[in-house]
Amino acid sequence: MLQLTKKTEYGLIALVHLADRGGELVSVREIGDRYPIPKRLLAEVLKDLARAELVQSQRGATGGYSLARPAEAITLGQIVEALEGRPQVSNCETSVPHGSALPATTRHSECEMQGFCRIRAPLHRLREHLIEMLEQTTLASLQTGQAIDHNLRPRAQAS
Amino acid sequence: MLQLTKKTEYGLIALVHLADRGGELVSVREIGDRYPIPKRLLAEVLKDLARAELVQSQRGATGGYSLARPAEAITLGQIVEALEGRPQVSNCETSVPHGSALPATTRHSECEMQGFCRIRAPLHRLREHLIEMLEQTTLASLQTGQAIDHNLRPRAQAS
């Protein structure tokens, strides 16, 4: 449905919270206590984020997570990729997330009409734009509330 | 996964094919014979498209479908909306497609933290941009192969 998953939303929330804390170690418990998110699932999300090296983890008591780099250097694109794989618009090619978690079962995905498909190229181009958009949205911009200003300039059939 | 459904792809293919035929009546059979799409499902798609008034239908023998307006006046946004509902990025608010086909079950969707959600606003803004992007892509631009030039202008954290 062209919609990001709950996992991604949870991840976003966690990351924003994490960003607020600066470089401090934050436990899953702390985040889970503040937002109505199943702690267990949240933990899973953080793990994925750690695998993608967007956050650093520290095990043991007093352990937790912290951002792996400044919020300005973490993009929505990276987050989405870590949590649900590279975004695709069409159904040709299936890329698995960064880490290792996803099953990568359906290896069929060989749409029989890739050769003569009229809509394939335009769709891919659309995808590029979408990715670009995600890439321009940093965690910092989410954090400060406002932002996201990738000016897309209206064109063609205006009125 | 931020990916459009097969139904939408089928719809796109059908519409492009339809656009090529100008204003002629084209039967589901004709399209189904040219592309490896389950005819039955294709029929379902065309019906949805008709409900959304993107195509006109003519019943009876020699009947079929034709574009309801010039290809330049049909946007990807309208197509997606007809086939899978208004695109959403976050999980608050669920809008049903135009017509009547979709079940519209999940009416819960009351995310408990709408009041104090930090990521909600930015996500909504992102959604607006996405919709704008879809709205700027016309069927004509898909048909001619090239196109899609909603200049999004890079900005913020460049290097």
Add this chain to the structure above:
DNA sequence: GGATGTCGCACTGTTTTGGTGCTATTTCGG
């Protein structure tokens, strides 16, 4: 009146998503 179409809607099988269980391992604090 029959062939060829669309219409409508319900129904089923598969895949993805959302969420949980359980056990191991790491680390701190006393």
Add this chain to the structure above:
DNA sequence: CCGAAATAGCACCAAAACAGTGCGACATCC
């Protein structure tokens, strides 16, 4: 040294969305 508190890994389950089908009705041309 021991136990509490935390992450790591991985498998499992339930519910929802998606992909596809069945079938009977209605419309139109010949």
